[in-house]
Amino acid sequence: MIEFVQILIEGALVGLVYGLVAISFVVIYRASKIINLAQGEVVVVGAFLLWTFTEGMAGIGYPLPLWLALLLTLAGCVAFGWTIERTVFRPLIGQSAFTIFMAGVALLILLRGLAQLVWGAQSRSAPAILPEGALDLGPFLVNTRLLIGAVFTILLTQALHLFFTRSRLGLRLAAVAEDHTTAHSLGVSVRQAIAVAWIMGTVVATAAAVVLLSGSILSLEVAVIGFKALPVALLGGMESIRGAPLAGLIIGIFEALASAYLDPLTNGAASGLLPYVVMIAVLLIRPYGLFGWRKIERL
Amino acid sequence: MLTLANVDAVYGGVIQVLRSTNLDVREGQMVVLLGANGAGKTTTLKAISGLLHADHGAVTAGRISFAGQDITHAEPSEIVRAGMVQVLEGRRVLEHLTVYQNLMVGAHLRSDRAGVKADLERVYGYFPALPELAGRIAGYLSGGEMQMVLIGRALMARPRLLILDEPSMGLAPILTQQLFRTIGRIKRDEGLTVLLVEQNARAAISQCDYGYIMEGGRIVLHGSRAELEGNQDVQEFYLGMGGGAERVSYRDVKHYRRRKRWLG
Ligand SMILES: Nc1ncnc2c1ncn2[C@@H]1O[C@H](COP(=O)(O)OP(=O)(O)O)[C@@H](O)[C@H]1O
Ligand SMILES: [Mg+2]
Numbered sequence: 001m002i003e004f005v006q007i008l009i010e011g012a013l014v015g016l017v018y019g020l021v022a023i024s025f026v027v028i029y030r031a032s033k034i035i036n037l038a039q040g041e042v043v044v045v046g047a048f049l050l051w052t053f054t055e056g057m058a059g060i061g062y063p064l065p066l067w068l069a070l071l072l073t074l075a076g077c078v079a080f081g082w083t084i085e086r087t088v089f090r091p092l093i094g095q096s097a098f099t100i101f102m103a104g105v106a107l108l109i110l111l112r113g114l115a116q117l118v119w120g121a122q123s124r125s126a127p128a129i130l131p132e133g134a135l136d137l138g139p140f141l142v143n144t145r146l147l148i149g150a151v152f153t154i155l156l157t158q159a160l161h162l163f164f165t166r167s168r169l170g171l172r173l174a175a176v177a178e179d180h181t182t183a184h185s186l187g188v189s190v191r192q193a194i195a196v197a198w199i200m201g202t203v204v205a206t207a208a209a210v211v212l213l214s215g216s217i218l219s220l221e222v223a224v225i226g227f228k229a230l231p232v233a234l235l236g237g238m239e240s241i242r243g244a245p246l247a248g249l250i251i252g253i254f255e256a257l258a259s260a261y262l263d264p265l266t267n268g269a270a271s272g273l274l275p276y277v278v279m280i281a282v283l284l285i286r287p288y289g290l291f292g293w294r295k296i297e298r299l
Numbered sequence: 300m301l302t303l304a305n306v307d308a309v310y311g312g313v314i315q316v317l318r319s320t321n322l323d324v325r326e327g328q329m330v331v332l333l334g335a336n337g338a339g340k341t342t343t344l345k346a347i348s349g350l351l352h353a354d355h356g357a358v359t360a361g362r363i364s365f366a367g368q369d370i371t372h373a374e375p376s377e378i379v380r381a382g383m384v385q386v387l388e389g390r391r392v393l394e395h396l397t398v399y400q401n402l403m404v405g406a407h408l409r410s411d412r413a414g415v416k417a418d419l420e421r422v423y424g425y426f427p428a429l430p431e432l433a434g435r436i437a438g439y440l441s442g443g444e445m446q447m448v449l450i451g452r453a454l455m456a457r458p459r460l461l462i463l464d465e466p467s468m469g470l471a472p473i474l475t476q477q478l479f480r481t482i483g484r485i486k487r488d489e490g491l492t493v494l495l496v497e498q499n500a501r502a503a504i505s506q507c508d509y510g511y512i513m514e515g516g517r518i519v520l521h522g523s524r525a526e527l528e529g530n531q532d533v534q535e536f537y538l539g540m541g542g543g544a545e546r547v548s549y550r551d552v553k554h555y556r557r558r559k560r561w562l563g
Binding site (some may be wrong): 169184 | 353375378384394395398406407410438439
């Protein structure tokens with residue numbers, strides 16, 4: 001029983017981190033209607049940027065204070081997100097879904113190559129931003145880093161929800177998420193909104209990288225997180241910020257259970273497969289996900 | 300206040316819809332633009348608001364100016380900032396946002412919180428049903444309720460010129476009457492200028508100061524309310540005099556065309 005609950009806790013915490021990456025998919029999708037297949041690579045680049053400003057600078061004899069390193073990383077991913085939007089996806093506005101899909105694939109391969117070119121293929125130890133260790137909660141052990149990440153995800157979700165429903169910029173982005181023509185007619189600069197969304201999505205993805213990698217191994221392989229988080233975003237609903245962490249919980253728990261009880265019987269295949277099985281099962285019943293926007297039928 | 304001078308508009312680079320359209324909206328007036336389906340009314344309004352791009356259209360000749368400013372090729376956001384807001388045809392509420400959020404999106408360019416709050420109260424004053432609906436998801440409202448949200452949302456931008464594209468479409472006659480009365484009241488109270496596109500000619504003409512009639516992308520007739528009401532073509536074709544029908548039948552159209560040819 002204790003073991004079972006322990007598995008649930010771990011699954012839930014990891015799932016919330018998936019939720020964080022899923023939010024980055026959602027923020028970008030809402031404004032641009034693009035599912036960025038390369039989002040996992042964006043996480044990796046964000047992580048490498050952070051590594052550069054912490055370990056990297058320290059390695060060449062110029063250690064930066066952590067706040068400055070974080071600030072530079074933030075600036076780096078703002079520029080990075082803006083560049084992706086500006087150079088790859090903006091020129092494709094109005095093109096077919098297939099063209100945009102292929103551009104996503106190309107971007108994925110390009111970023112992978114660029115990351116390897118700039119930072120090399122070897123694994124490194126990622127900077128330990130968050131405290132490592134475990135918290136004793138009665139009979140259970142809770143990983144401190146994941147716990148902080150999970151709390152951060154929940155707070156960020158709430159903050160973004162308020163942003164999108166209350167602030168002027170957020171409402172602008174919400175209008176763009178609904179309908180570009182209507183947004184235009186209200187004087188919203190749709191192009192600017194899409195650029196802002198890409199920047200926000202990139203920053204959130206990098207925040208996920210911090211939580212996920214703090215004190216562990218950083219390599220190009222980390223990009224798989226993108227394909228772990230994509231079913232979470234689809235399950236929560238591509239338009240729903242608050243759906244993402246909830247779907248993350250569901251998928252994280254299923255994955256943890258599968259990993260504990262089914263993987264030994266399936267050569268480890270079950271835990272990789274199950275998130276997608278859950279996602280497909282739910283999407284068959286609700287194609288727009290748990291909290292996504294269903295097309296409202298007008299009479 | 301708003302002038303279109305010899306405006307041509309084209310879709311997809313080849314389909315010419317507007318042909319040398321001229322139109323003038325004076326400050327404080329309610330101007331109505333009438334015409335059959337496909338006459339080019341919506342295209343005219345989209346050209347004015349800088350919205351043709353999204354439909355792969357463009358203004359290819361002529362000049363549109365608003366409040367002394369050339370806005371022929373301006374961005375929609377600049378045009379809204381300059382004081383002109385359009386309510387598009389087809390009741391485009393932001394479906395998944397609440398009524399309150401819809402209204403606040405209308406005010407997204409404004410930083411005067413107190414003014415925004417006061418305007419919200421004013422909108423609630425014009426549409427007393429809205430405060431009750433504030434928390435409801437806009438996509439599930441009735442047609443009449445949506446139209447209130449749309450006009451309210453446009454007012455939240457504090458426009459000087461309000462453009463409405465077929466606001467009565469699909470509304471019951473009694474709601475249409477109410478709607479026009481409210482629009483008239485808003486225009487008076489706010490000192491607004493209004494440009495209105497309508498199928499429902501009778502209601503529209505009775506409210507307007509000046510009217511234009513469009514056919515095949517051209518303005519074929521224009522005049523003050525009295526002139527339009529006195530014009531026999533307008534009476535037969537648009538006001539359905541004799542038959543009493545609001546909607547124009549195909550036979551009426553043919554008859555109208557024939558008469559028009561005589562009139563040259
Ligand atoms: N996006 C578009 N692409 C091509 N043709 C269009 C487009 N929108 C409208 N049209 C054509 O332009 C003409 C005028 O349309 P519109 O301005 O919508 O008329 P109205 O509003 O008076 O009914 C119609 O013949 C219509 O088929
Ligand atoms: Mg129309």
